[in-house]
Amino acid sequence: MFQVPLPASHAERSENFDGANFKRWQQKMLFYLTTLGLTRFLTEDAPPSSEESDKETLMAVDVWKNSDYLCRSYVLNSLPDVLFGVYWDMKSAKELWETLDWKYKTKNTGFGKFVVGRFLDYMMVDIKPLISQVHELLVLIQELLAKRMFINEAFQVVTMIEKLPHSWGDFRNCLTHKRKEIDTEALVEKLRIENDKRRSDKRSMKVGVKANVVDHGSSSKNKKKSGKNFKVGA
Incomplete structure (x- = not known):
């Protein structure tokens, strides 16, 4: 049976992402989502369902979607307005998280190559x-x-x-x-x-x-x- 994440204190709310120091922001956001019991939605897809699904399955799907919406909203709200406008239409927390991860880790990799070049020259x-x-x-x-x-x-x-x-x-x-x-x-x-x-x-x-x-x-x-x-x- 799907469990609803328990509410948690917002005292440990993650700092907003400013487009730099992605790894640090990512780690703090993970910690914050852990306190909220929402980290699973960064890696999980919605449970399968169909029109023939029983009532219990449909209820579990609704609960999952609600919690996924909360997780996605917490991540979005930690972004600056310019990035919020770019990523607000992501369908799930997992899609949003993976997109950010790919975007900014790739950027950091490019910076790493830049440092290598400076070091060699x-x-x-x-x-x-x-x-x-x-x-x-x-x-x-x-x-x-x-x-x-x-x-x-x-x-x-x-x-x-x-x-x-x-x-x-x-x-x-x-x-x-x-x-x-x-x-x-x-x-x-x-x-x-x-x-x-x-x-x-x-x-x-x-x-x-x-x-x-x-x-x-x-x-x-x-x-x-x-x-x-x-x-x-x-």
Whole structure:
């Protein structure tokens, strides 16, 4: 015998879907419909019936249709007006749910391909701070992992090494030929230390050049003074 879903509190009502973060909205809507006892209508078709069906069967069909209508309405009411106008005429909760699932998961898959493309094309350059570029690459990796695209850590490490800028060629070769494998965290720390060392060397070089300029200037002045004194003495 078909059971009528029991009423539930609406305190856990799902947030409205704004066209983004579909997976999060879908999970919250599932939880909300579970509290209402309506999730079965997202996957079930109406029970079969005909003009010859007995009274009990017809009553069960009516109850099913009423509950399916409620389920479909809850999903529709969580959509913005522009999407409500597109999907309001879906015949059942199942049809509505499957259509949304196909539409927005396909869209998310496209976004995943976009992230893959960005990840493959990303190359670090010498004109930007290295560590900020490392962070950008790590964000891309996290976006791929969030899309359930498995990238093992060894691949992450090798990729980051290969994407180092041109001026890091010697350091890249040194890391590539190391026999001991390192994880992502250790690589980032090595890059940070090497980057700090290079910045310190540059500062030292600038100070040295500046000191040489000052010394050269002082020597020139001393020579001029010596020349003047010589003339006076003559």
